[in-house]
Amino acid sequence: MEIIQLNIEGMTCASCVAHVEKGIKNRVGIDMASVNLATERATVSYDPQMIDVDEIIKSVIDAGYIASIPEKGSEDIEDRKKREQHKKLKVKSIISAALSAPLVLAMFAGIFKIEALMFLHNPTIQLILATPVQFWIGGRFYIAGWKSIKAGSPGMDVLVALGTSAAYFFSIFNGYFAERIGVETNGLYFEASAIIITLVLLGKYLESNAKGKTSEAIKKLMGLQPKVARVVRDGEVIEVPISDVVPGDIVNIRPGERIPVDGIITKGNTAIDESMITGESMPVEKSILDKVVSGTINSYGSIEFKAEHVGKESVLSRIIAIVEEAQGSKAPIQKLADKVASIFVPVVLVISLITFLIWWLIIGSLTSAMISAVAVLVIACPCALGLATPTAIMVGTGKGAQRGILIKNGEILQSAGKITAIVLDKTGTLTQGKPEIQSIYPIGTSYNRDQILELAASLEYNSEHPLAQAVVRAAENESIKLKNIESFKSIPGMGVEGILDGQTLLIGTQKLMDDNKIPSQSYKKKKEELELKGNTVVILSTKSEAIGLITIADSIKKESVEAVNLLKNLGLKVYMITGDNRRTADAIALKAGIENVLSEILPEGKASEVKKLQANGEIVAMVGDGVNDAPALAVADTGIAMGEGSDIAMESSDITLMRGDLREIAAAILLSQRTMGKIKQNLFWAFFYNSIGIPFAALGFLNPIIAGAAMAFSSVSVVTNSLSLKNFNMKSAKKDDVASITLKVNGMSCNKCKMNVENCVKSFEYVDNANVNLEKKEVVITFKNSEIKGIDTIKSAIKDAGYKPL
Incomplete structure (x- = not known):
């Protein structure tokens, strides 16, 4: 299956969405079609062996709409096109309002008997004013309505065209023919047709304006991508389009410039502002061999780096792709609205016809019949239904992206708020992921400390496990020369085996020793004692006996305890999962505040543990960062990957936390709950509005003008x-009682100033956080323990740093 996105033009309501989807799905070879009214795009999964893109586009055209493939780099063109359409809509709304105003005056002149304005009741004057509104400004409804009827999929445009046409032509009949053929005249209704069109256009204009704001996040992300880059070629620095940068290029960056592609610094030192990617306000110090990410801002130093990931492979491009996918997706809750919308317009047409016939034939009032039928047609336009879900998803996923929380689609956004249990991997998630050797204990007298470290590091050199890397780093720091190992064998979840100078060596867990029948009497008591302190103990042995113990500790992240408390406050059951033995796992879990511990779990067993929790009725989120977490991330109801982890974990996950901050899990869950709350509010009011409005209109309690206004502003x-x-x-995902204050600070001009002020304020122990906004020249200070204090002292410190606090 392949996936393609199409731009769709001509959609105006939820019925249009349903008809476009139906038109595409009716073709052979279509796996899935999802149409988004807010983004005006369709996402289609299809089998290229059975159907091609041209046929898919034709299916949209046959449904009465226009489809096209978004061209590479066409965002600016599409943006300009939308701005032009928005401007035309504004101009037409103003003209329509100007032409309708005298008709409104005529209506008031009749109500309040204003003789000076009674000339406006002349049928010819009203006809002259109403005609351009009806057929020039309102022509869009006739054109779109006719196309939808031809395609067998009438939508909002048909309702507006029928309703206003009925009022317009009924007015012509009353003004020019009724009296001649002896039918009692009941006045003119040109103002109804004109004002309905004006109000609908005004509503569309305001809706367009608001919809533009829902996509601000993706526009900001796209704006982070520089158009050109300076690369070193043939010893010279030249400027090339970013599309010409290839892996291996040396890229030159000056102070204040954006990083164009991902890479590794080869020259220079600086600080990088990564706030737009990770949400972290503080610039991060960078030096040689550190990674830089596309879209971030170089603060003060000139650097050179070697390009690694370019084009679609860069971090920024991947983030944009995830956010675009999410904003174009649907939440399962939208299915109900889609089902209603697919039959809505035909049902409304029937209700309108029945209303007309009852009022005319049974009650005997042609005028009331016409007014009530028109009101039914106008009030029932299902625009709000089509916008209820996608607009909330666009804003919710965009808000998350600004914070570095990447949510893949609407289905995940909906499910994240229903999580009941969360499983946290230990290494790299709860802990720093950078374990260090604490001590080495020889067993017996055959080998001393340095020999044990030499053998262990030689064995672990080819292993990618974090514990193995800690052993190798320790040997390198002590300048110990490593030996070549033969027959190296990695045993997942247990350790490694190899041959050195004809002797088989093992290093790893107790289970590895037990499987190889290595006696444990000589070290068991010491090992248990070390584990109770939270150390991971690695055992080094020959094929016949243990020769040394190596203790390794990985400190928990400073935010882990707060993150666990936040998750508990949300009512979640929190589990820690690790391959460590029970004693070590319990010691680390105790520090983090976690009661539920899943220990001695091999990599392949993590997914099984998640399944067990699911079998007990839990809705499970798995949080991890390593390759061995990928199966569990995929099995979980919601997989959450730490952005600092592996690419595989990120690909397997549903949510990625770019900052690697566990507290953002609670923020993601809260964001999901708030977004779903907005969607439910939107759908409730959309359904409530139509279910109440249609009966009121049918019973004659709703004037067509009021119905038009209500319909237009329901979408807005x-x-x-x-x-x-x-x-x-x-x-709010952290504390409900946060105390903060905003100070104006003059004299700041660059990211180094920003970093200086933030570091200055954060140096006070009673300050929780400081966030500088360079544009507004202000710093927002958040205090610990909900207590604002020491303001004068903080101001004095800022002044001493060379700035002017107000």
């Missing part, structure tokens, strides 16, 4: 409600 209210998610404060 849905989008506005979704936009309120932008105010979601990630801090």
